[in-house]
Amino acid sequence: MVSGVVSALNEAGKVVASDAMTQASARSTADHSKFEVLQKPFASGPEVTKACLSCHTEASKQLHQTKHWTWEMLHPDTGQVLGKKTIINSFCGSITSNYARCTSCHIGYGWKDANFDFSSEENVDCLVCHDTTGTYKKFPTDAGHPAYVDKPFPPKSTDPKKVWKAPDLSEVAQHVGSATRKTCGVCHFYGGGGDGVKHGDLDSSMTDPKRSLDVHMGTDGLNFACTACHNAEGHDIKGSRYTTTAKDTHGIDVIGRDDGSRASCESCHGSTPHPRTVNNKINDHTDKVACQTCH
Template structure:
């Protein structure tokens, strides 16, 4: 714990002020006395329902049977982000969601619906004619299947397979017909497997997008995730992401950066367990020699200390995506695919270059809950790294705390004439689709037209970044960060410079006070010793 000028003053101050947090237990009161969780058994055996003993030919037929009993289910889902892929932020009025947000993975869903909507909780959203009010278009099975046999076909706009066919087309990977009757008769409570079908594979593959969500979280041990570990609490996603009318709590579009309410009381609160504080409280650490760790919770999010690295379950996360190199073919005109030593794709003709990483230290930023996403008509500066989303917050903001993030970086096309972001038509049978023609101008023009956005006809490439808050892959408490991980010159918070932090920063006034305190202490000790020596001599002389 040295100051920037190399002095030892801050180490002394830290000890003197009791900020050496490593001696304090980080045991959570809420988690001290763990008791085994008994999983409840459903009161209904769906295999005995006559309505489900039919031979179903399509997914919507199953849904009609479901809502004959669960009469309000589809109407509830129609009001959710999972259904609409759109959300109006109540704090700033910004319209966000998969429908509108431009990212630095495959850019957007516009003009790519049959492919992207294989992760929609509905059937048939292939174009703008999709009826969002149709109750039978809701896919009940994707969230409630317990057989692990139900899969949406990758290019059929959310439908499962109704006849055997290969994917990718022309390959030997045959997708079998889904046994819809069997799946319908064995539905149950949502599990990690159900949520993970989409959320573990966001961005086009396992671990690509989120960093703290990948296939290793399907059956993790508690060292990977102390809450979801099958040898521990064995939580499902809905233990924290509770629901009310099928509306799942927790959102990266409107996150709760600081939950000052603390432990929720059933029947009195908002029925959300999507914050650490809702179970562990706002002062979760046991008081021992002092309570300094609890003093940090007003400025530091729980996961900042309790999530030291992400992508640590054996699945790397994609950190860089360079679209500028896409479209290359070999001497025979065939597509190129290159892999690293672990078998992960580092180049593919359709998408360009990638970089992957495991056991990644997060990047840190202030987060108050006010999130802004770069809009399609918003003017950008192409000479700088364009931040696709930004988070309000600072040390002086009482609502803000320091949070850990995965930051995705890459290069993607933009409108060079208007200096705006663009949409990109990737998937489709038409010649304008980039994966058909590898013509940037045609692909951008088609997507912008479908999205109702202006395109100058001139494109270029920009470097972008996108922040994604981290909250999963929390290890046991003995693997949390220590004091010096942050309270040091080159610690994890070195880039957050809007506040003074002992052990990292130096201040002339504090340095002077500190040195005077040390000098005074040493002088006092020396003077005291000298006086004792003199008096001892006098006593000996009298004798």
């Protein structure tokens, strides 16, 4: 019975792997610069979101259900409440000690204290993930907002290189696209206070890596975006760093799912990734030995 399940998942994995290789070449069918609702000046990020929602009516509702928005989750086995909203860690401490700085990496606007309105649809920041201009940045201490006027950081700096430029929100809104390594990296490469500080294998070198650095994301190789593996359904990104995976009792799926979508090696390569020839014995070890032990 178990072998039958594994076989089915292997076949599904091959399909997922094939799809992932073609994701990078996918193109949008919409030119947002042609949309009248975006062809006007915007005074704030929430104003842009309101315009986005006039077409993408369900986007904020979807995001409200995700860990990117709530910063918390229930452990499936212990029932513990986990996530940045509730835990203390050795890199960031606790967000309650410095809300406006920590939440510059939140996918929303205005989380400056415990009274943040998590139900507000216009508080969702669409641009931080979908900007393609490279000009949109959240200001370090403005609770998720970008700079609306040019201003220095640190605040009293006289160095012109330390001035954060206010982005042209209309220009950014008219040039949105799929999430990229760069937009994911704005938060995930710099977590913990600096480049590569929190996650030793995630830093700005992954924005434009060679295959020798990352076999999946290398620009001279498969050129995957992060979302090739951490793909999304209803804005819910696959994969969780708050659940132990050394002993995976949930198969290859994301916790709570049964759709073969877990962000793991097995999701694409299956449980018997080696050719069924002289490598059969190697396949016998995949349930005990981590892929990265050899690779």
